[in-house]
Each structure stands twice: as C-alpha cells, then as structure tokens.
Amino acid sequence: xxxxxxxxxxxxxxxxxxxxxxxxxxxxxxxxxxxxxxxxxxxxxxxxxxxxxxxxxxxxxxxxxxxxxxxxxxxxxxxxxxxxxxxxxxxxxxxxxxxxxxxxxxxxxxxxxxxxxxxxxxxxxxxxxxxxxxxxxxxxxxxxxxxxxxxxxxxxxxxxxxxxxxxxxxxxxxxxxxxxxxxxxxxxxxxxxxxxxxxxxxxxxxxxxxxxxxxxxxxxxxxxxxxxxxxxxxxxxxxxxxxxxxxxx
Amino acid sequence: xxxxxxxxxxxxxxxxxxxxxxxxxxxxxxxxxxxxxxxxxxxxxxxxxxxxxxxxxxxxxxxxxxxxxxxxxxxxxxxxxxxxxxxxxxxxxxxxxxxxxxxxxxxxxxxxxxxxxxxxxxxxxxxxxxxxxxxxxxxxxxxxxxxxxxxxxxxxxxxxxxxxxxxxxxxxxxxxxxxxxxxxxxxxxxxxxxxxxxxxxxxxxxxxxxxxxxxxxxxxxxxxxxxxxxxxxxxxxxxxxxxxxxxxxxxxxxxxxxxxx
Numbered sequence: 115x116x117x118x119x120x121x122x123x124x125x126x127x128x129x130x131x132x133x134x135x136x137x138x139x140x141x142x143x144x145x146x147x148x149x150x151x152x153x154x155x156x157x158x159x160x161x162x163x164x165x166x167x168x169x170x171x172x173x174x175x176x177x178x179x180x181x182x183x184x185x186x187x188x189x190x191x192x193x194x195x196x197x198x199x200x201x202x203x204x205x206x207x208x209x210x211x212x213x214x215x216x217x218x219x220x221x222x223x224x225x226x227x228x229x230x231x232x233x234x235x236x237x238x239x240x241x242x243x244x245x246x247x248x249x250x251x252x253x254x255x256x257x258x259x260x261x262x263x264x265x266x267x268x269x270x271x272x273x274x275x276x277x278x279x280x281x282x283x284x285x286x287x288x289x290x291x292x293x294x295x296x297x298x299x300x301x302x303x304x305x306x307x308x309x310x311x312x313x314x315x316x317x318x319x320x321x322x323x324x325x326x327x328x329x330x331x332x333x334x335x336x337x338x339x340x341x342x343x344x345x346x347x348x349x350x351x352x353x354x355x356x357x358x359x360x361x362x363x
Numbered sequence: 364x365x366x367x368x369x370x371x372x373x374x375x376x377x378x379x380x381x382x383x384x385x386x387x388x389x390x391x392x393x394x395x396x397x398x399x400x401x402x403x404x405x406x407x408x409x410x411x412x413x414x415x416x417x418x419x420x421x422x423x424x425x426x427x428x429x430x431x432x433x434x435x436x437x438x439x440x441x442x443x444x445x446x447x448x449x450x451x452x453x454x455x456x457x458x459x460x461x462x463x464x465x466x467x468x469x470x471x472x473x474x475x476x477x478x479x480x481x482x483x484x485x486x487x488x489x490x491x492x493x494x495x496x497x498x499x500x501x502x503x504x505x506x507x508x509x510x511x512x513x514x515x516x517x518x519x520x521x522x523x524x525x526x527x528x529x530x531x532x533x534x535x536x537x538x539x540x541x542x543x544x545x546x547x548x549x550x551x552x553x554x555x556x557x558x559x560x561x562x563x564x565x566x567x568x569x570x571x572x573x574x575x576x577x578x579x580x581x582x583x584x585x586x587x588x589x590x591x592x593x594x595x596x597x598x599x600x601x602x603x604x605x606x607x608x609x610x611x612x613x614x615x616x617x618x619x620x621x622x623x624x
Contacts, residue, residue: 197461
C-alpha cells in the first residue's frame with residue numbers, strides 16, 4: 115500500500131521580520147555597515163519551527179498532532195498544505211488537500227457565500243458543473259439558507275466556519291487538514307460536524323488534526339504525532355502513547 | 364527554478380478563476396449604476412479632458428490631434444502603471460489567502476494584470492467614443508497585436524518583482540504609487556517631446572525611458588501609426604529584463620512570500 119502523505123527528514127525554520135527589517139531605509143543602512151545589524155539576529159529572527167520529522171500516512175489514517183503551544187502543530191499543517199516549503203527534507207502528498215487551518219481566512223468578505231463556494235471549488239481544481247451540483251448540499255449542511263446569497267462580511271464567525279467546513283468536507287478532499295477541530299459553531303452543529311467527519315473518515319481518506327483535546331484524539335484518530343519544540347517526540351498508534359505520563363507505553 | 368515554472372503552469376491552468384475573479388471585482392463595484400462598469404473610465408476621461416482643454420483651448424493646439432494623443436497616452440499608462448501601483452499590492456492584499464492555501468503565487472499576479480487589462484478595455488471603448496466626437500477617429504494599426512503582448516508580459520514579470528519587493532520592504536508599497544506619478548509627468552504621455560529636448564533631457568524622458576516605449580507601442584497603433592524602432596526597442600528591453608528579473612526573483616524567493624505578507 116502506497117502512502118498518501120509522506121514526510122521525510124522535514125526541517126523548516128521561518129524568518130520573522132521586525133519592523134526595522136521590513137523598512138528599506140534600515141536595510142540600506144545595514145548594507146552600508148556590512149549587514150552587521152541584520153546578521154546579529156536582532157531584526158530577522160530565524161525560528162527553527164520543525165526539525166527532523168519523518169512519518170507516513172496511508173489510506174484511512176487519522177493522525178492527531180499534539181504538543182504545547184508553539185510546538186509546531188500549525189506550522190506542520192501549513193507545510194502539509196503546501197503553504198510553506200520545507201528547508202530540508204521532502205513532503206509528498208498524493209491527492210487533493212483541503213485545509214481548514216484558519217477558518218474564515220481564505221474567504222473573500224465582499225463576495226457572497228455562493229460565490230465563495232465557487233471560488234474555493236475552482237481553486238481546488240473542481241469543474242464548475244460539479245461545484246454547482248454540490249451547492250445545494252453545502253447550503254443544506256451549513257444551514258445558511260438565504261444567507262448564502264449575502265456577502266460573507268454579513269456572516270457571524272460561526273456561519274463562516276460552517277460555510278468553510280461544508281465546502282471543505284463536501285468537495286471530497288483526499289487529505290483533510292484541521293486545526294483545533296472547528297473553533298466556532300454551536301453545539302448542535304458540532305454534533306453534525308462530528309457525524310460528517312465520521313462519514314468522511316469511513317470513506318478511508320487521510321485526515322490530520324492538530325488539537326489540545328486528548329479525548330478528541332482518542333475517539334477520532336488512530337495515529338498520533340507528538341511534537342515538542344518542533345521535534346518529533348513520538349509517532350505511532352494512539353494506544354501506544356500514555357496521555358497521562360506523556361510517554362510511550 | 365523548476366518550482367517557479369511549476370507555479371507558473373499551475374497559475375496558468377487556473378485561468379478561468381482569475382478571469383472570473385478579475386471581472387467580478389471590477390463589475391461588482393459598479394452595480395446599480397446606470398453606466399455600470401463604464402464608470403471605470405471616469406478618471407481617465409476627466410484627466411485627459413482637463414489636459415486636452417489646457418493644451419487645446421488655452422494653448423490653441425488642434426483638439427483633433429491633442430485629445431487622441433493625450434487620451435491614448437493616459438489609456439496606455441493607466442494599464443502599464445499596474446507595475447508600480449496595484450502590482451506592489453498583489454501579494455500583500457492576498458496575505459490572508461496566501462498564508463492558508465497553497466495556491467500558485469502566479470495566480471495573484473495574473474488576476475491583477477487581468478483586472479488592469481479589463482479596465483483598459485473599458486477605457487478603450489470610451490477612448491473611441493471620445494476621439495470620434497472630436498473627429499480624430501483612425502483605424503488602429505495591426506501592430507497593437509504585438510504591442511499588447513509585450514506590455515502584458517512586462518506587467519506580469521515586473522509586477523511579480525515589484526509585488527515581492529513591496530511585501531518584503533513595506534516602504535515600497537507606499538513609495539511606488541508616487542513613483543508612478545513622477546513617471547507619469549516625466550514621460551511624454553500628455554505632452555510631446557517636440558524638437559526642444561535634445562541630449563540628456565531627451566535621453567531621460569524618452570530615449571532611455573522604458574515606460575515611454577511601453578506607452579508608445581500601445582498608443583501609436585491605436586492612433587493608426589507605427590511605433591518608432593526606438594520605442595519597440597525600449598518596450599522589448601523592458602519585457603526581456605522583466606523576464607530575467609522574474610526568473611531570478613521568483614525562483615529564488617518564491618517560497619519566502621508566505622512569510623513576507
């Protein structure tokens with residue numbers, strides 16, 4: 115069985131630009147003094163976000179990622195989504211990716227819900243006809259009703275989340291990336307979303323979920339990746355990890 | 364290098380999306396108006412009318428030649444100045460999307476260039492109405508079919524370059540529109556070089572001004588004339604250096620864009 119997601123020796127550090135480094139005046143001034151100010155790490159800080167990650171995911175795998183704040187969970191999701199390219203190592207994903215890393219971002223606030231669905235679908239490479247055929251299903255699932263023809267800026271945060279979730283899950287991605295499950299939405303929708311997730315998972319696709327909720331991982335995932343300061347502390351089956359002792363069993 | 368071309372290929376494949384998005388963004392603003400998207404031409408008409416009045420009526424030049432010249436120049440420059448104005452914002456404005464979705468970066472540039480091109484087409488309609496009204500209507504030269512691709516190519520390549528520079532160095536984002544204004548006044552867009560300017564004066568404003576070349580390869584054919592060899596040279600140099608700048612900048616720093624925006 116060939117892997118759908120394969121990560122090999124992944125390493126990524128990302129630059130953080132201070133206001134000074136983003137200013138062209140300072141940069142030119144720095145060139146004049148031999149770039150010393152920039153090189154001393156004051157202005158462009160390189161954060162080693164991920165180091166030495168290697169794992170593979172196969173059909174039907176549901177990977178949970180846990181780790182402290184800043185451990186690299188979201189960064190890893192973004193690397194899997196293709197937003198960040200690794201510095202070293204390689205990441206191969208076979209199939210269509212659907213990411214729900216930052217719900218709401220990626221929506222165009224001035225377009226209506228329906229137009230956003232079209233754009234998101236087209237951007238993911240679906241033919242127009244197929245998207246139009248699926249719109250009723252998305253509208254029904256997201257319970258947006260008449261709101262779907264209003265600009266997204268009129269939506270509440272929960273409605274935006276529901277729209278993105280409906281699009282991400284209806285368009286049948288091969289790989290679904292989720293950050294903290296879905297942040298918004300009321301309790302009833304949560305239940306519906308959980309059911310939808312189970313549907314999707316039963317169609318044996320790959321899901322990657324970054325969360326702090328251990329219970330969620332134990333009930334949904336079969337594989338676990340523990341990150342600690344950007345390093346891979348553990349990768350394996352969920353039941354091989356002791357969540358209380360924070361150590362492999 | 365390969366990844367840059369892969370990005371380009373993916374971006375081109377999304378042509379339906381960026382044409383639709385560009386058209387949508389232009390037209391939605393003018394919904395519920397009588398003239399609709401023709402309002403886009405408003406600023407071009409106003410500027411060129413004002414300048415034509417100054418040169419035509421006050422200075423007594425023939426409106427039939429002055430108006431088409433000025434309007435054609437502004438028409439062309441409005442599109443070309445994408446490089447300095449909208450081009451500087453292509454990546455910054457799409458920051459939210461860039462940080463969350465791995466769409467090809469070329470997509471954003473194509474969308475911006477298409478937007479400018481659609482604006483150009485709107486302006487073109489008004490341009491023809493206006494020059495017909497003053498009796499200066501001429502059949503466009505076939506060379507427009509060469510001029511447009513050269514200009515559009517320069518816009519894509521230099522637009523990417525400026526867009527990347529402006530997202531890394533935020534000052535540029537605000538500096539570029541003023542630079543565009545400066546170039547607008549320094550380039551023979553609404554005035555002609557005539558015979559007064561020689562030597563270094565002519566060199567700055569026309570002989571070595573790539574913007575003049577780019578404007579002329581569009582304006583001259585629209586007025587039924589052939590652009591001079593000098594202008595072709597300038598325009599083609601702008602395009603070729605643009606391609607080189609794109610290759611270097613885009614292949615080396617493309618992956619940094621999500622961190623910059």
